[in-house]
Amino acid sequence: MRAYRYTGPHRAELTEIPVPEPGLGDVLVRVGASGACHSDLGILAAPPGAFPVPLTLGHEVAGYVESLGSGVSGWDIGEPVVVHALFGCGRCRACVLGLENRCRVVGFDGLGLTRDGGMADYVVVPETHLVRTGDLDLTQAAPLADAGLTAYHAIELCRDALRPGTHCVVIGVGGLGHMAVQILAATTGVSVIAVDVEDAALELAARLGAAHTVRSGPDAVEHIREIVGPFPDGADVVLDFVGVTPTLDTARAVVSRGGRLALVGLGQGELTFRPTPGNPVTEMPVETSAVVPFWGNHQELAEVVALARAGHVTAETQVFPLADVAEAYAKLERGEVRGRAVMVP
Ligand code: NAD
Ligand code: ZN
Ligand code: ZN
Incomplete structure (x- = not known):
């Protein structure tokens, strides 16, 4: 599959890698749309060692359930979902209250930040990080995962x-x-x-x-x-x-x-x-x-999805094929994107 990978300061490339396997508790998601966040430019500009390499970018992802890892049930194959891409430890006092963005243990963990993200054809996501999007267009659903949330x-x-x-x-x-x-x-x-x-x-x-x-x-x-x-x-x-x-x-x-x-x-x-x-x-x-707000929690993502499905929130999008992802980031850097740039594989 194709993946847009960060390989070091100011370097990223669209490259071929194997489709990842969903492990215990995971879902393989076929990406339908992936938003480009200004923070991705921050990753590219960060000093060496600040982020792991190679790393598939993209923390604003919507797609379709493609296959289920072991122990996972209750999802229909082909069902559309948006990804809550932020991870906490799951056990500290913040996490048990559902405030993973205030995790007391994990500094900074997320798809497209520390784990391979969604600027790709497929991405592996724990099933507990998925929110159903129903009939929402996936180019509308993806920007909800960070810009909206x-x-x-x-x-x-x-x-x-x-x-x-x-x-x-x-x-x-x-x-x-x-x-x-x-x-x-x-x-x-x-x-x-x-x-x-x-x-x-x-x-x-x-x-x-x-x-x-x-x-x-x-x-x-x-x-x-x-x-x-x-x-x-x-x-x-x-x-x-x-x-x-x-x-x-x-x-x-x-x-x-x-x-x-x-x-x-x-x-x-x-x-x-x-x-x-x-x-x-x-x-x-x-x-x-x-x-100093940081991202948002799973339930808040469900609430933003509900606002969007009710027609109260509509992302202004500039849609690019995944092949043009580098150009989309260049436009974002030059201030030429209005609303959100969204990549479609
Ligand atoms: P964006 O590039 O889509 O939007 C930035 C907007 O700010 C543009 O409309 C630009 O014209 C405008 N702007 C630039 N300089 C300005 C100035 N001096 N005065 C007024 N407006 C100005 O970026 P984005 O993806 O919306 O991200 C915005 C910021 O939020 C980035 O710094 C990003 O890293 C950060 N961010 C933070 C969190 C968090 O959890 N705290 C999450 C996501 C993004
Ligand atoms: Zn972001
Ligand atoms: Zn925690």
Whole structure:
């Protein structure tokens, strides 16, 4: 079968490898669609040794049950599924509560991260990591596995602050952000202020339900402040799906006292809280809390799938044949993908 494999820093290739065998408790999934996440670019840029090699990329996978490993029953051959690709130890206090993304034992484990992922014709997945997708198109189902799930989980962590009529700023309306705009619209009643550097991303945000759009840059804080009001008022929640220093500065500058910052983007920026002339205590509004969401749990994936099946969440996709996977990542790196790039074998 074909597999797009990471082989070392800045190196990946589409290559032929044997179809893997499903072991005890596993299902062999024939891949129907596999999304390209910005984090994959982070894997490619990571220092040597940070990720195992060779490694098939792809942690956003939907497909069909192809065959069952020993001990597995209850799945129909050909049944469509989406993969919950995050692994915890299964035994620690976080895992037994179903919070594998807070596992106290395993640092970082997932398909396409530490185990072979879904940028391939087939992938082996433990049956406990599958969610049925019913009649959902698989190019729609795949982006739910990370873009949808991570956005949903970040919103879950802020849900008590997302009251109808309040403001939520969404910074970065890409794969994750465009799902967040829709999930907010479908489940909260907040007024969404979408922020991006690309006009096309802002147009997409407006189409998906954002009440306001603001171009990221030096004037962004002033424009957002015109909507949310002056300090110490502000946006009740800011979801930053970029995480570079300029977006973190914007997030801190527009959040209200007692507000919530969700730092999802892995842009390696710095968030400071020094005193300033205008705010002699700290430039971070007091009583603000910051949370660093990580992916999401199995039940949350089932809930995002339910939202999608009910028509509340629709991924904006750019579909590529698996043969063009390298080109898809190059476009993602150049900022030329709107919504999610999805590979179809
Ligand atoms: P993406 O490339 O699809 O989208 C990024 C968006 O941000 C694009 O629309 C881009 O135009 C916009 N953008 C870039 N610079 C900006 C700036 N300075 N101001 C405003 N907008 C800007 O990326 P994605 O796949 O949605 O991932 C987003 C981030 O989230 C990445 O850093 C990724 O690694 C991270 N991520 C984190 C988790 C987690 O669990 N915490 C999970 C998945 C992805
Ligand atoms: Zn990802
Ligand atoms: Zn654990």
